[in-house]
Amino acid sequence: MAKLDGLTYEEVKKEYDAWKAQNLTLNMARGKPGSDQLDLSNELLTILSDPKECKEDGIEARNYGELDGMPSARRLFADILGCRESQVFAAGNASLTLMFDTISRAMTNGMLHSERPWAKEEGLKWLCPAPGYDRHFTITETLGFELITIPMTSEGPDMDAVEECIKDQKVRGMWCVPKYSNPTGIIYSDKVIDRIAHMKPAAKDFLLMWDNAYCVHEFDGDYVEFPDILSLCEAAGNPDMVFEFASTSKVTLPGAGISCFACSEANMAYMKKLLNASVISYDKVNQLRHVKFLKNKENTIAHMKKHAAILKPKFDMVINTLEKEIAPLEIATWEKPKGGYFVAVAAPGLAKRTWELCKEAGVVMTGAGAPYPYGKDPEDSVIRVAPSLPPVEELEKAMQIFCVSLKLAALEKAKG
């Protein structure tokens, strides 16, 4: 129950209006690294300046060829993800595109174990643990799936719900962000991961989309080991069920990084045959730049400590402000993530109005509802806070405005 007794509407409104009068323009909308984070990778711009260094294992990175990427880039990702080099396909600057392409190929051609292209079937469905990543949901909505909401818990997707849903052979896949889940920041528990690996979907070509976007993205404390989903699925008799994705977008440069997918060798052979129709090769020069810069998992984790030093004060400010301003009122709850890019504030019945009030006071946030399929939050509850882009002094103001907006929304509602 809300504890608003200590607050008066007039006082909170006055505080809100004072912020509004400042005509600020602040942005907490997307998980964009700040400019000081971009500068951590300045060396990328100069690290590969000698054309003689563009050759590796006899492969000329500047020319056409080598569909699945430079072997050293595949080794780098295999090291980071804990899988085999033969399971890794190194690609261009966007893992999101690889995810779209995987499901799009399933639509036009089918997956390895499909009887026909998915586009030839009607009424296909997709599992969307929510709150989740809006761009994931957009992919499967765009490709024509009915989106099924799966409740998220603090340990991952509600697996009872998942196991029930996958009895329907129309259900063809599920989105997962297993480590520092977008937007709640939780890590899937070993138990949940084990149940995921052991799923027995009715659809033989069920596609587990394992977006390991934040695999080395601790901002608080040391690197947290995380299981390799490919071996777990293999051990569970589901070797071809999973495609894993990762990128350096939040390691080096979001606009100019490299990405990968990882899957069983059987899936790899199938996908390479399909991808050969659309790609001669991805940008191998940029892959080499990244290998020279990041070197291996150990060095990548050391590099991530520099991001952490920039991000931790921002996340601390978000959490501390929420603890101080909102916690006593009991109008909202949140997890305290140690990695990733977001804090998800759950304020039942208040999300839309809080978002509007923030907007009117100059603070842009991801739309309320965005973390749910079709942008519809059934409890009008979750607001995603993305603190990475603004400098600390701006973030402080933005969080003050967010908190006063949330209070005002609660008071408006209490007034009725």
Added chain:
Amino acid sequence: MAKLDGLTYEEVKKEYDAWKAQNLTLNMARGKPGSDQLDLSNELLTILSDPKECKEDGIEARNYGELDGMPSARRLFADILGCRESQVFAAGNASLTLMFDTISRAMTNGMLHSERPWAKEEGLKWLCPAPGYDRHFTITETLGFELITIPMTSEGPDMDAVEECIKDQKVRGMWCVPKYSNPTGIIYSDKVIDRIAHMKPAAKDFLLMWDNAYCVHEFDGDYVEFPDILSLCEAAGNPDMVFEFASTSKVTLPGAGISCFACSEANMAYMKKLLNASVISYDKVNQLRHVKFLKNKENTIAHMKKHAAILKPKFDMVINTLEKEIAPLEIATWEKPKGGYFVAVAAPGLAKRTWELCKEAGVVMTGAGAPYPYGKDPEDSVIRVAPSLPPVEELEKAMQIFCVSLKLAALEKAKG
């Protein structure tokens, strides 16, 4: 009729065996630039070394955002292609991928004027002027179209055949490489281009795929002006029929260049909405590198003169060897292109056997049949010669082996 009287099988066989005994490994298979061509763009590796220069028009190239690319990259392509900046979408390193993606989006979602996603229809067909580019045909074959062969003339596709075919509303598109056509090297005539722009296909969502791969790729003589297909289609009342494609793959680095598509503003709005589901942004840092290096059309054409200086001696050697060794025998014909990357040798009834003999003697060429839909050349005639990759001294040997193989194939056939 073949004039083989001056040749004896034994002498030609002896010459062939002598080459074979050298155990050479020579490659004339793909249109890959040679390493001296790659070195023409060494400056690309160092031209953008200051992070401060990664910002332009307020856009930070290193971060997420700007789906359709850096404005300066769009202006560069608009300048080269002769269209408006608002018609250009600047992307990653592969125009082939953009082509696949365009047709794949038509499959899953339909084009601007489609009644439904193409994947919901059966028996769709695609026009393939042949000899043509094998990777084009692979795209539409992979996506499930029936490929219809359109004869190529020295002025472009046989437009009588095209105009007849497009009366069928199942025919949804056509491949074109209008300038220095792959593989014959011819330029579409103004008359053919005008008929193309004025087509009235039964399908309202007919897709003219205009792959302007060799738009500034003269190797012999000055830059040849070429009409802007977008304005021609607009003037003919077909503004939304055409998507044009180009890249810097054979201007800078094949593995690490930039690409674009160009289309009507209405198509652009539609495609951006669709692409927004799969892409946050392409590699804008590499786009900026290219803008700094190529600057504008004039400077790009000047840069292409350096490629020409390397390529012309290679093409001269191909043509001169054919003129000397093959022309008097009248067993094959070829065009003499002034740009592009290929010479297509038409030797009716001899292509497969010539390819085999070349292979046995250590010369790898694109498979006979490849320039035709499904890899089936009805006259077993066309062999694509790609002289760009080997150094001149290797190319000389490769062409000698090619000519003796062709002669031997003709003599074998004459013997019966």
